[in-house]
Amino acid sequence: xQHKVRIFSGSSNPLLAESMxxxxxxxxxxxxxxxxxxxxxxxxxxxxxxxxxVFIVQSLSHPINELFVELLVMxxxxxxxxxxTINIVVPYYGYARQERKSAPREPISAKLVAxxxxxxxxxxxxxxxxxxxxxxxxxxIPVDHLTALDLISDYLKSLNLANPVxxxxxxxxxxxxxxxxxxxxSPFAIMFKKRPAHNESIVTHVIGDVEGRTPIIIxxxxxxxxxxxxxxxxxxxxxxxxxxxxxxxxxxxxxxLERLSHSHIREIxxxxxxxxxxxxxxxLTVLSVASMLSAAVRIxxxxxxxxxxxxxxxx
Numbered sequence: 271x272q273h274k275v276r277i278f279s280g281s282s283n284p285l286l287a288e289s290m291x292x293x294x295x296x297x298x299x300x301x302x303x304x305x306x307x308x309x310x311x312x313x314x315x316x317x318x319x320x321x322x323x324v325f326i327v328q329s330l331s332h333p334i335n336e337l338f339v340e341l342l343v344m345x346x347x348x349x350x351x352x353x354x355t356i357n358i359v360v361p362y363y364g365y366a367r368q369e370r371k372s373a374p375r376e377p378i379s380a381k382l383v384a385x386x387x388x389x390x391x392x393x394x395x396x397x398x399x400x401x402x403x404x405x406x407x408x409x410x411i412p413v414d415h416l417t418a419l420d421l422i423s424d425y426l427k428s429l430n431l432a433n434p435v436x437x438x439x440x441x442x443x444x445x446x447x448x449x450x451x452x453x454x455x456s457p458f459a460i461m462f463k464k465r466p467a468h469n470e471s472i473v474t475h476v477i478g479d480v481e482g483r484t485p486i487i488i489x490x491x492x493x494x495x496x497x498x499x500x501x502x503x504x505x506x507x508x509x510x511x512x513x514x515x516x517x518x519x520x521x522x523x524x525x526x527l528e529r530l531s532h533s534h535i536r537e538i539x540x541x542x543x544x545x546x547x548x549x550x551x552x553x554l555t556v557l558s559v560a561s562m563l564s565a566a567v568r569i570x571x572x573x574x575x576x577x578x579x580x581x582x583x584x585x
Contacts, residue, residue: 274354275571276319280328280344282337283545286361287327289560294567299324303340311340313347320352325567330364330383331521331544338364338383342390349391357394357570358387359563361543362519366401367491369408384408396566398543398559399490399518414566418518418541419446420581421557423453425539426486426514435459435483437513439501447488453581456486461501481509484536489517492540495526502534512536519543520556527551 278299279287291298300316326348328341341358348356368379380402387395388411396414400406406413426434436458438447444460451458459478485505492498498515505513512534520540530538530551539555540546546556562579569576 274322275325275567276317276322276353277325277327277567278315278344280326280337280340282329282331283327283361283542285545286329286542286558286560286563289558290327290359290564290567293561293564301344303344311336311343313340313343315347315351318351319348321354323355323357323571324348324353325357325359327359327361327563329362329544330360331362331519332523334364342386345387345390345392355393356391357396357567358392359396359567361398361541361559361563362521363397363400363405366405369402369405380405381408394570396563396570398541398562401490414570414576416559416562416566416576417580418543418557418559418562419449419453421541421559421562422488422516422518422539423450425555425557426450426454426516429514431484431486431514433483433511434486435478435480435510437461437478437480437485437487437501437505439487439489439497443488443490446490450486450488454486457483459485461504476504476508480505482511484511485513487513487515489515491519491521492517492526492530492538493521494523495529498535499529499532502532506534514539516540520546520554522546527554 276299277291277296278301281303288298302314304312326344330338345356365379365383394412398416399418406415434456436447436451436456438444438460447458459480462475487501502513514537515535516539518541537553537555541557541559543559565579566576
């Protein structure tokens, strides 16, 4: 890596940042992150970053508002320290589920977050599996949108499942489910549901044959787990075998992991885009995205196309 590149971690996922640095052969930058008695955030870079290309690693996970403001203060401190560029690595982009108005007088919070990050001084965003890919267009700076689909599909191939079926839990994930089905040479099914309230859903229809098959449910986020359980129950009613649940981002809010201790869930597969802080679920598999993120950093600094990282060059 060039000596003018500096990588720093916010407090959301320091282990991921350290792993990225190991793969890049770089030292993780030293930064002081602390709080005043009032709760205000204090940041101090403990080394010179003048004319450096700075990469700040920070997922907008729980507590999202605290971590978001911390990222803003880190960006501002880097800007005032004369960093040449400020690149934010946001594996999980919070507020992405509020990307449009679905009712009168609602905000579009994903756009607000994009505006604030840009105004604070970010020059580039590296993120993964946005809930709505259109969020890239909310920025007027470069956005590198990576995907964990190759990572997840390679893991699933290693399981050598006998009779799988890829299941899209809603219409919004159908395209991703189709890509995964093609990579695994498997059929796929799609579910339709309605949402009476936030974090609640009711499955209304299932299109596709799941009876006697092992469902592989592909999601971008697992939050409270309520939606997944509804999907699992619906598949069970239709004669499916115990399912494998896959998602890029494992938020696991509240008692989600306990809720997901369902007899018809064979395995839960997520990435470390969000630090898993609770005691490991016995059926939880965590795949690391450090290699992918470090490769993206290297390509950005050395020049080249990020599309070469993926099996599907259209990603």
